[in-house]
Amino acid sequence: MSMMLLSGSLLLAHAMLTLAMACAAIRLLRGPRAEDRVLALDTLYVSAMLVLLTIGMRGGNAHFFDAALVIGTLGFVATAALAKFLLRGEVIE
Amino acid sequence: MTGVNDPGLAVALITAMLVVAGAALTLVGALGLLRLKTFYERVHAPTMGSTLGSGCVLLASIVLFSALESRPVLHEIAIGVFVTLTTPVTFMLLMRAAMQRDRIGGGDGRGETPNGDDG
Amino acid sequence: MRRWLPFPWLWLSLTALWLLLNQTMSVGHLLLGALFAFVICHGYRLLEAPRATRRGPWRRAAVAVRLLADVAIDIVRSNAAVARIVLGPGARARTAGFLDIPIELRDPLALATLACIVTATPGTSWARYDAEGSILTLHILDLIDEAAWIRIVKDRYEARLRKIFE
Structure with a gap:
C-alpha cells in the first residue's frame, strides 16, 4: 500500500516536472526577448535539478543528490554569466 | 522501484504529498512562464519553482531518506540554502539587464517594451 | 580573536556545510572542514566585506x-x-x-x-x-x-x- 502510494506519487511528480521542463523549453525557443530565454534556461535548470532528486527518490539512491547539487551550481553560474553578458556585453570586465 | 525498503505508511504519505505539491508548484510556475504576457510579468512565475516548489521536494527527500536509512539525512538543506541565496542574484541581474536594454531601445525602462513583447 | 578568526559566523557555517555535504560528524572531517573554513575566511577578508559589531x-x-x-x-x-x-x-x-x-x-x-x-x-x-x-x-x-x-x-x-x- 505505502509502496504503491510512494511510487505512484513519485511517478506523477516526475511527469509534472518533465512537463515543466517542456514549458521552459518552449519559452526558451520562442523568446521573444533574450532575457526571456535566459529566464527559461534558469527554470529549466531548477526543474532538471528537481527531476534528478525525484529519480533518486524513486530508486532509493541518494547519489543523485550530488548530481542535483552540481546542476544547481552550474545553473546559477550559467544564468548569472548570461545575464551579465546581456547587461554589459562582457562576462568579465 | 528496486532496492527500496518499505518506509511505512506515514512516511510514504508525507513524502507523496510533499513531492506532488512541489512538482505541481514548479509546473504552475513554468506554465506562468508560458502564459504571462510581458517579460516583467514572466519574471515572477519561475520563483514558485525555485522557492516553495524545490523546498517541498527537498523536504520530501529529507523525510524519505531519513526514514530509509534510519538516521537524519540533512544534506538537502545545502541545496535549499544555495538556491535561496543565488536566485536573487540572477533575477536582479536579469531585471537590470532588461531595464537597461529597454532604456537603450527607446523606452524609459519602466513600462511595456516598445519592441515586440508578444508573449 | 578578530584577527585570528575574522568571520566567526562564516567560519561556523562553512564548517557546518562541509559536515553536511560529507554527511558525517567524524573528528577527521570536523578538523578538515574547520581548516578549509579557516582558509576561506581569511581569503574572504581580501574582499573587504562589510562587517559590523552588533550588540544583543x-x-x-x-x-x-x-x-x-x-x-x-x-x-x-x-x-x-x-x-x-x-x-x-x-x-x-x-x-x-x-x-x-x-x-x-x-x-x-x-x-x-x-x-x-x-x-x-x-x-x-x-x-x-x-x-x-x-x-x-x-x-x-x-x-x-x-x-x-x-x-x-x-x-x-x-x-x-x-x-x-x-
Missing part, C-alpha cells in the same frame, strides 16, 4: 526567527496568489507595475537579506535600488493596492531588518 545577539535572533516565520507565511500565500493568476482566465483585470518605496535601510547585509526575501516571494521582484535617494523599486505582479504593498515591505520586513542589522 539573543534579542536580534528572536526578531530574526519571527521575521523568518512571517516570510514563510508570505511565501506560501504569494505562491497561492500567483498560481491563481497563472491558472485563472487571462482577461482578468490586473495591473502589473513598478512601485517606488523609500527605505531607510543602509546596511549592505540587510539590503541583501531584503533582496532574498523579495525574490523568494513570487509576485514581487527586485528591480532597482538607488543608494543615493534610498529608493527601492520593486516590480509587482498584482499591483492593486500600492499602500498595502508599501506597508508590507516597510512594516513587516524593513522595520525588523533594521532591528536585526542596525
Whole structure:
C-alpha cells in the first residue's frame, strides 16, 4: 500500500516536472526577448535539478543528490554569466 | 522501484504529498512562464519553482531518506540554502539587464517594451 | 580573536556545510572542514566585506526567527496568489507595475537579506535600488493596492531588518 502510494506519487511528480521542463523549453525557443530565454534556461535548470532528486527518490539512491547539487551550481553560474553578458556585453570586465 | 525498503505508511504519505505539491508548484510556475504576457510579468512565475516548489521536494527527500536509512539525512538543506541565496542574484541581474536594454531601445525602462513583447 | 578568526559566523557555517555535504560528524572531517573554513575566511577578508559589531545577539535572533516565520507565511500565500493568476482566465483585470518605496535601510547585509526575501516571494521582484535617494523599486505582479504593498515591505520586513542589522 505505502509502496504503491510512494511510487505512484513519485511517478506523477516526475511527469509534472518533465512537463515543466517542456514549458521552459518552449519559452526558451520562442523568446521573444533574450532575457526571456535566459529566464527559461534558469527554470529549466531548477526543474532538471528537481527531476534528478525525484529519480533518486524513486530508486532509493541518494547519489543523485550530488548530481542535483552540481546542476544547481552550474545553473546559477550559467544564468548569472548570461545575464551579465546581456547587461554589459562582457562576462568579465 | 528496486532496492527500496518499505518506509511505512506515514512516511510514504508525507513524502507523496510533499513531492506532488512541489512538482505541481514548479509546473504552475513554468506554465506562468508560458502564459504571462510581458517579460516583467514572466519574471515572477519561475520563483514558485525555485522557492516553495524545490523546498517541498527537498523536504520530501529529507523525510524519505531519513526514514530509509534510519538516521537524519540533512544534506538537502545545502541545496535549499544555495538556491535561496543565488536566485536573487540572477533575477536582479536579469531585471537590470532588461531595464537597461529597454532604456537603450527607446523606452524609459519602466513600462511595456516598445519592441515586440508578444508573449 | 578578530584577527585570528575574522568571520566567526562564516567560519561556523562553512564548517557546518562541509559536515553536511560529507554527511558525517567524524573528528577527521570536523578538523578538515574547520581548516578549509579557516582558509576561506581569511581569503574572504581580501574582499573587504562589510562587517559590523552588533550588540544583543539573543534579542536580534528572536526578531530574526519571527521575521523568518512571517516570510514563510508570505511565501506560501504569494505562491497561492500567483498560481491563481497563472491558472485563472487571462482577461482578468490586473495591473502589473513598478512601485517606488523609500527605505531607510543602509546596511549592505540587510539590503541583501531584503533582496532574498523579495525574490523568494513570487509576485514581487527586485528591480532597482538607488543608494543615493534610498529608493527601492520593486516590480509587482498584482499591483492593486500600492499602500498595502508599501506597508508590507516597510512594516513587516524593513522595520525588523533594521532591528536585526542596525
